[in-house]
Amino acid sequence: xxxxxxxxxxxxxxNWINQFNHGNLDYxxxxxxxxxxxxVSPLGQYDQRGQIHDFWQGMLQSGASDLCYQHTRAEQxxxxxxxxxxxxxxxxxxxxxxxxxxxxxxxxxxxxKAMKLEITEQF
Numbered sequence: 001x002x003x004x005x006x007x008x009x010x011x012x013x014x015n016w017i018n019q020f021n022h023g024n025l026d027y028x029x030x031x032x033x034x035x036x037x038x039x040v041s042p043l044g045q046y047d048q049r050g051q052i053h054d055f056w057q058g059m060l061q062s063g064a065s066d067l068c069y070q071h072t073r074a075e076q077x078x079x080x081x082x083x084x085x086x087x088x089x090x091x092x093x094x095x096x097x098x099x100x101x102x103x104x105x106x107x108x109x110x111x112x113k114a115m116k117l118e119i120t121e122q123f
Contacts, residue, residue: 006074009082009102012110013069020067023060029053032112033103041098041118059092066091080104081113093122 012031019027029052032038038046038055046052072086084100098116105111 002079005079005104006076006082008104009076009084009110010072010074012102013072013084013100016112017067017069020056020060021065023065025053025057025060028056032115033105036112037114039098039114039116041116043119062092064090064092069097072097082110088117091123093119095119095121 016028016031019031029049032049032052034049036047036049036052038052040046040055043055046055067088067090069084070087070089072084075083077083080103082102084097084102086097088095088097096118098118099114100112100116101114102110103113
């Protein structure tokens with residue numbers, strides 16, 4: 001296992017955060033695989049790109065911004081898969097990242113296969 005796998009997955013995650021904070025919905029949704037699963041406790045489960053789009057669109061339209069991750073841990077599962085967990089915070093709340101499953105695609109790009117979040121506090 002090589003450290004560049006972890007670095008590239010962490011860069012993909014940071015790019016997603018940066019684009020979210022710039023309100024780039026299309027980038028955020030395109031960062032998910034076609035068969036991705038987004039689980040946000042206690043709000044629900046979203047298992048299609050259209051549902052994932054609608055969830056993040058609603059968050060951005062509600063004024064969500066200033067997303068940052070804290071205490072992030074990365075675990076390399078294979079050369080093509082990395083799991084992240086930790087805590088998140090933004091202007092409308094905070095919570096836990098139970099798991100982000102980043103997978104390298106055939107073209108070398110990293111995409112989210114699964115994202116499991118928990119909201120622990122809403123502001």
